[in-house]
Amino acid sequence: MSPEIEYEPVIGLEIHVQLATATKMFCGCELRFGDPPNTHTCPVCLGLPGALPVTNAQAIHYGLMIGMALGSELAPRSVFHRKNYFYPDLPKGYQISQYDEPLCLGGRLGDVRLHRVHLEEDAAKLVHVGSSGRLHGSDASIVDFNRGGTPLAEIVTEPDLRDATQAAEWLRLLRATLRRLGVSDVNMEEGSLRCDANISLRPVGTEPFGTKTELKNMNSFRFIERGIRAEIARQTQILRGGGTVEQETLHFDPRTEAITSLRSKEEAHDYRYFPEPDLTPVAISQHMLDRARAALPELPLDRAARFEREHGLTADSARLLAFRTELGDFFEQALADGNGSRPEPQPLANWVANELVSRLGADADPADSKVAPGALATLVAMVSAKEVTQGGARQVLDTLVAHGGDPKAIVAAEGLGAVGGADELGPVVADALAANPDVAEKLRSGDMKPIGVIVGHVMRETKGRADGGEVTRLVRQQLGL
Amino acid sequence: MNDITALTAKQAADAVAKGDLDPTELFEAYRTRAAADELNAYTWVADEAGAGGSVSGTAALPLGGVPLAVKDLFCTEGVPSQAGSRILEGYCPPYTATVVDQLARAGAPLLAKTNQDEFAMGSSNENSAYGPVLNPWDHTRVPGGSSGGSAAAVAGGSAPWALGTDTGGSIRQPAALCGIVGLKPTYGTVSRYGMIAFASSLDQAGPLTRDVTDAALLYGHMTGRDPRDSTSLQHPEAITLPTATRLDGITLGVPDDLTGEGVEDGVMARFEETLELAVSLGATVRRVPLPNADYGLSAYYVIAPAEASSNLARFDGVRYGKRVPADDLVSMYTRTRHDGFGPEVKRRIMLGTYALSSGYYDAYYGKAQRVRTKIAEDFKNAFESVDFVVTPTTPTVAFELGAKTDDPLSMYLNDYFTVPMPLAGIPAISIPAGLSDDLPVGFQLAGPAFSENRILDAAYALEQAIGFAEQAPDRPWVAA
Numbered sequence: 001m002s003p004e005i006e007y008e009p010v011i012g013l014e015i016h017v018q019l020a021t022a023t024k025m026f027c028g029c030e031l032r033f034g035d036p037p038n039t040h041t042c043p044v045c046l047g048l049p050g051a052l053p054v055t056n057a058q059a060i061h062y063g064l065m066i067g068m069a070l071g072s073e074l075a076p077r078s079v080f081h082r083k084n085y086f087y088p089d090l091p092k093g094y095q096i097s098q099y100d101e102p103l104c105l106g107g108r109l110g111d112v113r114l115h116r117v118h119l120e121e122d123a124a125k126l127v128h129v130g131s132s133g134r135l136h137g138s139d140a141s142i143v144d145f146n147r148g149g150t151p152l153a154e155i156v157t158e159p160d161l162r163d164a165t166q167a168a169e170w171l172r173l174l175r176a177t178l179r180r181l182g183v184s185d186v187n188m189e190e191g192s193l194r195c196d197a198n199i200s201l202r203p204v205g206t207e208p209f210g211t212k213t214e215l216k217n218m219n220s221f222r223f224i225e226r227g228i229r230a231e232i233a234r235q236t237q238i239l240r241g242g243g244t245v246e247q248e249t250l251h252f253d254p255r256t257e258a259i260t261s262l263r264s265k266e267e268a269h270d271y272r273y274f275p276e277p278d279l280t281p282v283a284i285s286q287h288m289l290d291r292a293r294a295a296l297p298e299l300p301l302d303r304a305a306r307f308e309r310e311h312g313l314t315a316d317s318a319r320l321l322a323f324r325t326e327l328g329d330f331f332e333q334a335l336a337d338g339n340g341s342r343p344e345p346q347p348l349a350n351w352v353a354n355e356l357v358s359r360l361g362a363d364a365d366p367a368d369s370k371v372a373p374g375a376l377a378t379l380v381a382m383v384s385a386k387e388v389t390q391g392g393a394r395q396v397l398d399t400l401v402a403h404g405g406d407p408k409a410i411v412a413a414e415g416l417g418a419v420g421g422a423d424e425l426g427p428v429v430a431d432a433l434a435a436n437p438d439v440a441e442k443l444r445s446g447d448m449k450p451i452g453v454i455v456g457h458v459m460r461e462t463k464g465r466a467d468g469g470e471v472t473r474l475v476r477q478q479l480g481l
Numbered sequence: 482m483n484d485i486t487a488l489t490a491k492q493a494a495d496a497v498a499k500g501d502l503d504p505t506e507l508f509e510a511y512r513t514r515a516a517a518d519e520l521n522a523y524t525w526v527a528d529e530a531g532a533g534g535s536v537s538g539t540a541a542l543p544l545g546g547v548p549l550a551v552k553d554l555f556c557t558e559g560v561p562s563q564a565g566s567r568i569l570e571g572y573c574p575p576y577t578a579t580v581v582d583q584l585a586r587a588g589a590p591l592l593a594k595t596n597q598d599e600f601a602m603g604s605s606n607e608n609s610a611y612g613p614v615l616n617p618w619d620h621t622r623v624p625g626g627s628s629g630g631s632a633a634a635v636a637g638g639s640a641p642w643a644l645g646t647d648t649g650g651s652i653r654q655p656a657a658l659c660g661i662v663g664l665k666p667t668y669g670t671v672s673r674y675g676m677i678a679f680a681s682s683l684d685q686a687g688p689l690t691r692d693v694t695d696a697a698l699l700y701g702h703m704t705g706r707d708p709r710d711s712t713s714l715q716h717p718e719a720i721t722l723p724t725a726t727r728l729d730g731i732t733l734g735v736p737d738d739l740t741g742e743g744v745e746d747g748v749m750a751r752f753e754e755t756l757e758l759a760v761s762l763g764a765t766v767r768r769v770p771l772p773n774a775d776y777g778l779s780a781y782y783v784i785a786p787a788e789a790s791s792n793l794a795r796f797d798g799v800r801y802g803k804r805v806p807a808d809d810l811v812s813m814y815t816r817t818r819h820d821g822f823g824p825e826v827k828r829r830i831m832l833g834t835y836a837l838s839s840g841y842y843d844a845y846y847g848k849a850q851r852v853r854t855k856i857a858e859d860f861k862n863a864f865e866s867v868d869f870v871v872t873p874t875t876p877t878v879a880f881e882l883g884a885k886t887d888d889p890l891s892m893y894l895n896d897y898f899t900v901p902m903p904l905a906g907i908p909a910i911s912i913p914a915g916l917s918d919d920l921p922v923g924f925q926l927a928g929p930a931f932s933e934n935r936i937l938d939a940a941y942a943l944e945q946a947i948g949f950a951e952q953a954p955d956r957p958w959v960a961a
Contacts, residue, residue, distance in 0.1 A: 047800070048800075049564070049572070049678075049796075049801075050554075050555075050562075050574070050578060050676050051675075052673060052674050052709060052710050052711065052712075053711070054708065054710075054711050055711065082791050084794060084837070086797060086814055088797075091795060091799070092795045093791070093795045094791050136809075270839045272790075272838060272842075273842075274787060274788075274791070274837050274846060277680075277681035278711065278712065279711050279712075
């Protein structure tokens with residue numbers, strides 16, 4: 001291959017989502033993250049001789065909800081297979097999973113098609129003692145079976161993604177959708193959402209896929225973007241150098257950005273799938289379908305469309321609020337609670353997404369803060385009515401975040417009311433022009449650049465309570481421009 | 482009361498109920514016998530302390546405290562449950578199998594654990610890591626397998642009754658070779674929870690008893706849907722004690738293929754005499770086609786090893802049982818399994834692994850499953866014209882120790898008549914039908930799913946007519 005060829009990445013994702021059921025996939029053990037090791041175990045999830053699995057009906061229910069939310073074709077029955085391989089985190093020597101009859105087939109979320117969604121059980125957690133941090137070369141490895149048997153939904157996309165940013169962006173949409181469904185905590189740090197990426201390159205404008213590699217277990221959105229980018233760069237370099245990409249499973253180290261091989265195709269497992277004889281297939285009844293359908297909330301993409309339609313939000317604002325359920329809820333609550341002072345939706349959306357989020361922290365739920373939705377609505381309405389300036393309103397919000405309260409009272413108490421109109425502001429502007437005669441001269445001659453000096457002077461005098469636009473208008477008026 | 486161990490389990494339970502027999506005394510009589518057993522039928526026998534606790538309060542229960550010998554592969558809390566394997570040597574589970582627990586609560590306390598072929602793989606009990614079991618009729622011969630310990634214990638008189646498991650004949654074949662009754666129930670009617678699995682889709686627990694009445698009594702307390710076993714189901718009928726004396730209106734079907742070829746003359750003669758007895762009781766005998774039964778053995782020896790190769794993967798040295806230390810993980814796995822499993826288990830793990838391998842699945846496992854469906858259809862068709870399908874239980878009487886150990890195929894042929902029923906999931910019973918060369922011969926009746934009551938009734942009528950007790954007055958449990 002010659003160096004001038006432009007390559008197009010082709011990316012598909014495989015996402016493992018731990019389902020937020022009360023108990024494990026095939027036994028009655030409680031699911032709790034962070035408890036002391038091996039405190040939630042029983043003969044079934046320890047793979048003791050003679051123990052048998054029983055399918056968690058709630059996991060099937062959640063699986064159906066996911067399939068419905070993604071527009072998948074739902075299987076007429078739930079069938080499990082055994083996926084056989086040896087590893088210390090797999091107590092039975094096989095994982096109970098789904099094979100040729102996944103619970104959900106096909107579907108679409110946003111601009112990415114889904115290949116399938118199937119249910120399975122999670123492996124236990126291995127902790128490696130020693131310097132290597134991996135099983136190979138460790139001094140010892142210990143197993144915590146609390147996680148073993150956690151219900152997982154494996155969601156596999158079609159190879160519809162074309163770059164790292166798009167992949168991370170889409171994964172955010174998926175996470176928002178799953179969170180909205182309430183089927184998972186979707187917490188990447190705790191491992192309840194895990195993502196692998198299949199990546200290949202092909203010359204731009206060609207159809208056939210190149211050889212793909214699988215990048216394993218990236219546990220944050222940042223790492224996913226960086227990992228995919230690094231792998232695209234690695235493959236591009238290989239192809240430009242005239243080499244060929246090997247089909248292999250890779251590990252991305254976010255600290256060093258290094259990509260290392262976990263296993264090649266030659267070492268690929270033969271999983272010897274066969275139908276799990278300990279579980280009889282369960283027909284998906286109309287009742288189960290009705291129950292799942294009834295449990296579906298409004299999904300982020302639908303909500304974003306509604307925010308655009310009903311409230312006239314920009315597409316970006318609508319998605320931002322809709323993809324974070326708690327922000328969308330706060331926004332809608334504020335609109336409803338504004339009472340007499342109904343704010344304009346777009347400025348309110350901006351205040352929620354920017355000012356409020358930056359003060360509370362990116363992951364905080366504003367419902368847990370001291371800021372009442374109605375209070376923010378009132379504040380935004382006051383800004384629109386020029387009763388308080390942007391700057392003044394920011395100070396009010398600081399107070400709301402710290403102590404809560406009513407914006408009108410805060411404005412009055414702290415003297416943050418906008419200095420408005422020619423009566424109040426006119427003399428201040430006149431003083432500023434008088435104090436800066438050289439600037440006034442330049443302005444008069446049509447050079448508007450130094451107007452900031454006048455605005456700054458007025459702001460100082462009014463302690464920021466003046467509206468910048470109003471000051472500019474008064475300057476022009478007084479200078480006869 | 483003299484020689485209380487000569488009583489059948491039902492007779493003993495009745496005596497306890499009437500207040501004529503103290504269950505502690507009964508338990509102690511059997512415990513003493515079991516502890517002194519010379520057949521190597523046991524891998525564990527209750528001590529006196531354990532016995533006292535488990536027997537108390539049983540007199541008022543339906544099984545009257547009549548103690549139970551249990552095949553080693555049933556998990557029993559705190560009691561070694563080794564499935565005849567070195568890899569589980571000394572393994573004491575933290576829980577008890579549902580069926581053992583159920584029987585204990587019905588008044589059948591645990592007497593002992595019985596020797597068996599390793600992981601129930603075998604037809605002679607020579608595959609046990611704990612040594613072969615001897616046939617109580619002739620100590621130079623095998624008791625059959627894989628529930629050979631249970632069969633020898635009951636036949637030898639050191640246990641009143643026993644639990645076994647049947648995957649391809651592992652209850653019926655040793656029952657036949659030891660001259661007792663063995664019932665393989667309809668798949669799913671007895672919980673498998675706590676049974677160390679061989680082949681999940683075939684394994685089924687059942688009773689080994691001295692007579693048909695005892696089999697009905699024990700089985701009646703074994704059934705029930707277990708929420709911990711997804712494949713278990715409620716038997717649609719309550720199991721009743723058999724009472725039939727006639728077989729009027731009953732049609733027995735003899736498979737077309739059964740010509741006597743490959744069957745010992747003495748075995749075939751007892752089979753034919755039993756058919757004549759059945760006719761004298763009012764039954765009709767006719768031939769019935771089972772065109773695919775001949776492929777049963779082949780299908781069985783694909784499906785059972787395939788499931789076993791997966792079921793036995795958990796014995797990896799990581800969590801319990803034997804571990805042979807090594808420098809790295811794969812070596813630890815390899816050495817543990819190399820040392821822990823016997824040759825027959827390794828053979829079947831390899832067979833099963835191969836049958837499930839990518840590229841071979843359809844040709845082996847897939848095809849075997851299709852054969853299985855065909856066999857189930859054959860039986861279904863047969864039961865439209867006959868009430869039961871009857872065969873000799875085994876082609877031969879008990880063979881000598883070591884006679885077939887070097888020839889797995891000839892050993893597998895011993896399962897020829899017993900393998901099709903578990904493939905179809907249907908119930909079948911083996912009852913003693915007389916002797917050949919002073920060794921017992923078994924007669925098998927198989928019926929449709931859930932037909933246990935009718936099978937037990939017919940078997941009971943035949944049992945009375947055959948009069949095995951008169952034919953074999955020195956049967957070991959009486960002579961002991």
